[in-house]
Amino acid sequence: MLRLLAGLLAATAVSRAQPSGGARYHTTHALTEPLEADAHTFAAFPDRQIREWHMHTYFNQHNDASVASALRLQEKLIAAVASGELVVVCDGITDALVPGLNSSEVPPINMEPIGPHPAGSFETWVPAEHVAAALSLFMLYREELSILVQ
16 A cells, blocks of 8 residues: 555655645555654654545445445545545545556455454545545445544
């Protein structure tokens, strides 16, 4: 995932000082090496920002209505990206919608528990400048689904 995000950052060639339109796809919290103990402070990050958030949408994979709710939410996200309202990456988002995206690295919808996730789920990556719009969309259209924000 970090390679995907770094590739998107390079592909967009937008200055960090001038973020625009979700062009900063850099993950500050998905580090490949552990932080030193004294680095676990807000001041340890030079620009003091998390540049990307992850939302995990959970649904009951054994309940058709819950699966349908998740698919409706996914479609709302895809439609919002297609219309230019926001930038997110989730299953169904392609490089046609987000130029430079390596679609093969986008996580699929999980129709069973996987890893630490206790139920069916799908992951959505959101650049920091689109978090407010994405959270609004999630809260307006999540129905009975649970959303984990990281």
